[in-house]
Amino acid sequence: MAVNLLPACFAALRATGDPRGDVRRFLLAAERPDTLRHVSRVAAAGRRLARRLGLPLGPVTLAAMAHDLAAVTPLSRILTTAEALGVPLSAADRAIPQVVHGAVAAAVLRQALGVDDAEVLNAVTYHTTLRAGASAVEQLVFVADKLAYDPTATALGYHPALWAARDTASLPDLCRLYLDWVVRECPALGWRLHPHLLAAWQALTPPRA
Numbered sequence: 520m521a522v523n524l525l526p527a528c529f530a531a532l533r534a535t536g537d538p539r540g541d542v543r544r545f546l547l548a549a550e551r552p553d554t555l556r557h558v559s560r561v562a563a564a565g566r567r568l569a570r571r572l573g574l575p576l577g578p579v580t581l582a583a584m585a586h587d588l589a590a591v592t593p594l595s596r597i598l599t600t601a602e603a604l605g606v607p608l609s610a611a612d613r614a615i616p617q618v619v620h621g622a623v624a625a626a627v628l629r630q631a632l633g634v635d636d637a638e639v640l641n642a643v644t645y646h647t648t649l650r651a652g653a654s655a656v657e658q659l660v661f662v663a664d665k666l667a668y669d670p671t672a673t674a675l676g677y678h679p680a681l682w683a684a685r686d687t688a689s690l691p692d693l694c695r696l697y698l699d700w701v702v703r704e705c706p707a708l709g710w711r712l713h714p715h716l717l718a719a720w721q722a723l724t725p726p727r728a
């Protein structure tokens with residue numbers, strides 16, 4: 520379903536029936552070469568994981584290419600942009616607006632580019648926090664994003680262990696490698712943890728004997 524008016528930062532987005540190409544052309548037109556490089560690396564990491572794990576390449580590649588589409592939206596405008604797109608926002612989303620760019624990207628992908636594959640939209644939405652009960656594709660895109668980390672990433676202590684495990688560990692174990700690190704390090708990093716992330720971590724962590 521097309522919307523009449525996209526938020527201004529997405530005005531240059533054009534739907535041609537090839538959403539992956541549309542995202543690429545948009546990021547180039549928006550002069551976001553760093554974001555395009557990052558999402559391309561996430562797509563490559565995602566396809567490598569998908570081949571090993573027998574997951575579909577098409578949804579993984581599209582979700583990876585589109586997950587940071589909202590990099591064009593300044594953090595100061597991410598909540599108003601989300602509201603303009605009709606994205607529901609929880610109190611936690613409003614308190615930690617950094618995570619909302621996933622839901623904004625998914626809304627733009629659906630409304631402007633006509634993508635209606637729930638697997639793709641959920642993987643884009645939850646690439647920032649994951650969630651309890653996440654599908655394999657959601658987990659895969661979450662992990663691929665952390666493997667091919669964003670150029671703006673400020674802490675990468677998890678990366679050597681995640682990189683070393685990428686060709687052998689299960690998806691839940693790869694997610695937990697990152698989540699264990701972020702839960703352990705968040706006080707020192709000054710990061711607030713979103714309830715979705717905590718719920719994902721708890722769901723993936725075996726109970727202590």
Ligand SMILES: [Fe+2]
Nearest residue numbers: 586587620647
């Ligand atoms: Fe992101």
Ligand SMILES: [Fe+2]
Nearest residue numbers: 586587664669
């Ligand atoms: Fe990313």
